[in-house]
Amino acid sequence: MEKFVQLTSTIVPLPNQDVDTDQIIPARFLKSTSRQGFGKNLFCDWRFDSKGKEKKDFVLNDSAYRGNILVAGKNFGCGSSREHAAWALYDYGFRAVVSSYFADIFKGNALNNGLLPVQVSEEFLTDIFSKVDRNPKIVLAIDLESQIISIQETGLSEYFEINPYKKTCLLNGYDDIDYLISKKKKIEQFEKTHIEF
Amino acid sequence: MGKTLFEKVWNNHVVEAIEGGQEILYIDRHFIHEVTSPQAFDGIRNRKIDLFRKNKIVATADHNVPTENQHLPIKDILSKFQVDTLEKNCKEFGIDLYGLGHPYQGIVHVIGPELGITKPGMTIVCGDSHTSTHGAFGAIAFGIGTSQVEQVMATQCLLLQRPKTMRITIDGELEKGVFSKDIILHIISKIGTAAGTGYFVEYAGSVIRALSMEARMTICNMSIEMGARGGMIAPDETTFEYIKGRKFAPAGHELDKALKYWGSLFSDEDAVFDKEYFFHAEDIEPMITYGTNPGMGISITSSIPGYEEVENPLAFKRSLEYMALNAGEKLIGKRINHVFIGSCTNSRIEDLRIVANYVRGKKKAPHTRVMIVPGSKQVENQAREEGIHQILEDAGFELREPGCSACLGMNEDKIPKGEYCVSTSNRNFEGRQGPGARTMLVSPLTAAAVAIKGEIVDVREYLKEKAII
Numbered sequence A: 001m002e003k004f005v006q007l008t009s010t011i012v013p014l015p016n017q018d019v020d021t022d023q024i025i026p027a028r029f030l031k032s033t034s035r036q037g038f039g040k041n042l043f044c045d046w047r048f049d050s051k052g053k054e055k056k057d058f059v060l061n062d063s064a065y066r067g068n069i070l071v072a073g074k075n076f077g078c079g080s081s082r083e084h085a086a087w088a089l090y091d092y093g094f095r096a097v098v099s100s101y102f103a104d105i106f107k108g109n110a111l112n113n114g115l116l117p118v119q120v121s122e123e124f125l126t127d128i129f130s131k132v133d134r135n136p137k138i139v140l141a142i143d144l145e146s147q148i149i150s151i152q153e154t155g156l157s158e159y160f161e162i163n164p165y166k167k168t169c170l171l172n173g174y175d176d177i178d179y180l181i182s183k184k185k186k187i188e189q190f191e192k193t194h195i196e197f
Numbered sequence B: 001m002g003k004t005l006f007e008k009v010w011n012n013h014v015v016e017a018i019e020g021g022q023e024i025l026y027i028d029r030h031f032i033h034e035v036t037s038p039q040a041f042d043g044i045r046n047r048k049i050d051l052f053r054k055n056k057i058v059a060t061a062d063h064n065v066p067t068e069n070q071h072l073p074i075k076d077i078l079s080k081f082q083v084d085t086l087e088k089n090c091k092e093f094g095i096d097l098y099g100l101g102h103p104y105q106g107i108v109h110v111i112g113p114e115l116g117i118t119k120p121g122m123t124i125v126c127g128d129s130h131t132s133t134h135g136a137f138g139a140i141a142f143g144i145g146t147s148q149v150e151q152v153m154a155t156q157c158l159l160l161q162r163p164k165t166m167r168i169t170i171d172g173e174l175e176k177g178v179f180s181k182d183i184i185l186h187i188i189s190k191i192g193t194a195a196g197t198g199y200f201v202e203y204a205g206s207v208i209r210a211l212s213m214e215a216r217m218t219i220c221n222m223s224i225e226m227g228a229r230g231g232m233i234a235p236d237e238t239t240f241e242y243i244k245g246r247k248f249a250p251a252g253h254e255l256d257k258a259l260k261y262w263g264s265l266f267s268d269e270d271a272v273f274d275k276e277y278f279f280h281a282e283d284i285e286p287m288i289t290y291g292t293n294p295g296m297g298i299s300i301t302s303s304i305p306g307y308e309e310v311e312n313p314l315a316f317k318r319s320l321e322y323m324a325l326n327a328g329e330k331l332i333g334k335r336i337n338h339v340f341i342g343s344c345t346n347s348r349i350e351d352l353r354i355v356a357n358y359v360r361g362k363k364k365a366p367h368t369r370v371m372i373v374p375g376s377k378q379v380e381n382q383a384r385e386e387g388i389h390q391i392l393e394d395a396g397f398e399l400r401e402p403g404c405s406a407c408l409g410m411n412e413d414k415i416p417k418g419e420y421c422v423s424t425s426n427r428n429f430e431g432r433q434g435p436g437a438r439t440m441l442v443s444p445l446t447a448a449a450v451a452i453k454g455e456i457v458d459v460r461e462y463l464k465e466k467a468i469i
Helices: A084-092 A105-109 A123-132 A165-173 A178-180 A184-193 B005-011 B040-048 B077-093 B108-114 B129-137 B147-154 B180-191 B207-208 B213-226 B237-242 B252-262 B314-323 B349-358 B379-383 B388-394 B444-453 B461-465
Strands: A006-014 A069-073 A096-100 A116-119 A137-145 A148-150 A157-159 B012-017 B021-028 B029-032 B058-061 B096-098 B123-126 B140-145 B156-163 B164-171 B199-204 B230-232 B275-280 B287-289 B296-297 B337-343 B370-371 B419-425 B439-441
Touching: A006 A096, A006 A123, A069 A137, A069 B129, A084 A105, A084 B213, A096 A123, A105 A116, A123 A148, A148 B129, A148 B314, A178 A184, A178 B147, A178 B156, A178 B337, A184 B012, A184 B108, B005 B140, B005 B230, B012 B156, B021 B147, B029 B108, B040 B077, B040 B147, B058 B108, B077 B096, B096 B147, B108 B123, B108 B129, B108 B213, B123 B129, B123 B147, B123 B370, B129 B213, B129 B230, B129 B237, B129 B349, B140 B207, B140 B230, B147 B156, B164 B180, B164 B207, B180 B213, B180 B275, B180 B287, B199 B213, B213 B230, B213 B349, B237 B252, B337 B349, B337 B444, B349 B388, B379 B388, B419 B444, B444 B461
Parallel strands: A006 A069, A069 A096, A096 A116, B029 B058, B029 B123, B058 B096, B123 B140, B164 B199, B164 B275, B199 B230, B337 B370, B337 B419, B419 B439
Antiparallel strands: A006 A137, A137 A148, A148 A157, B012 B021, B021 B156, B287 B296, B287 B439
16 A cells, blocks of 8 residues: 655545445446556546536536545545445545545545545535635645644644554555454464354 | 443454554454455455455355346356456355355345344454345444455454444334335434444334344345444344244254353443434334435425425535426326336345235336346245245236346446436435436335336325235
């Protein structure tokens, strides 16, 4: 997994609430057996019409908005557990998603792929949306070490929570799996007394 | 202080608590399917390691399989490659596979319980969010991403933050024509799609106690639709009776030992939950969704809310535009061209019996296409034995072979753009059943009634005429 330490970028605003993983990557694109290549179908049905033509009114097709940070409405990533949603966002070029609320499974999947979910307050989120409305080129800075996200234009910043273990993983590019494999002896010991009925 | 059911089962599986609040949780059973496992197998191969406990993994092909002519090679090249890859991986690593053509094949959350693999007190995971279904047996069961599938393959464990606990109690007596699907749709419509985020739910109360195992599974299945990772129900006589005699269920002395342990799995009277909700059965009517998430549900005779009644008018407007519906509109009488009966929520034998009992001697509306997809090969065969197949065929329903089918529109079973589909599945997201498809979630009985009338109906009207169920 790639390390995540700091990120400074313009943003792509998607104020919709309850963006589910079927929108992020529709099921018909889950037929691949690899982790790569999902970015081209990210938000497919919002991005393209049935003939494959770009829909002008969708933010990813608006050249005014570019960047590695997606800023989305409340309850981002709800629905299906498909990790393909995190892969698609990452493959498209996003390295962080900012929202006031994330669905559990998506949040875990994102963290396992070096895509940082930054949970901010409702006020801070509203502030970002209103700022970007006036100036599409506003820049967000995310510092994982200090757990601070700030809007560069105004200097407004907020502290965000992250599990300390997951933070260490991201800062160093570690996977959970390496950690778990290092605990194998302990797991085998547990199995000796664990009864499964 | 006493312990909740969740805490009892969770504590029994903690290998180690590590710094920062994470815990290493041991997983008793791991279900895998063709869509979310191939990348995990690749990961295992890349690390040059073997599966840690292959006998704890069970595989089936369900999400991406055709639901007709399953005896023939899969036509779609990508789907075929994915299903073949599962087969190849299971062979290479020595995993039991109930693939196409196997008498146990079916939707992963249907076959686990029906084979007696799912048992009380277990921890169960699968790369599918509806793994919460298995919680109906008093198991901790939840969906995971593919990286976690790989973790379980490599170590039989997951690194997790312990969720908070929530109890939802439903007391009273259900009205005729109201089913477990209506209960869960009612709950989600009241508390919303994110109320459960960070929680594990226990369903309790007299209504839950009176439900069959299959009805309980429907409720636990949709826990994820309120954001909860999982939902569970304390095992009781209903649970034990359901398990006894199934293929992989314990028997004899083993069963006696198991029963003793299973009997201890309930929330202690003085256990404290982080959050509690209470509902009355009398307030629950047959439900239907009108919007683009499962929380946008109403009782079937009500009107869609007005703009002044909703929390987020902008999101509400967007949903209604997608669904081509209006605020304040009633759904009764709306013409419906597509009905889908199936999915891990409602494709078990009881669901098919409910549908068949209603449909017997009737014909579907001429303009309505009705797809009915059994949850497993065993359900399909049972339906045949009971004559359900004949009843449904006579009614003009399309009986298909087991799979996830039009619930998620991965295979060719899709609803055309702009069409309404009254569906017994679990998600009414935009495009879920095919690009532009408009899904309305209901119970199997309501779906059956809609299929016959060809429009949205309150099934209670018809139950009055004849005592059907």
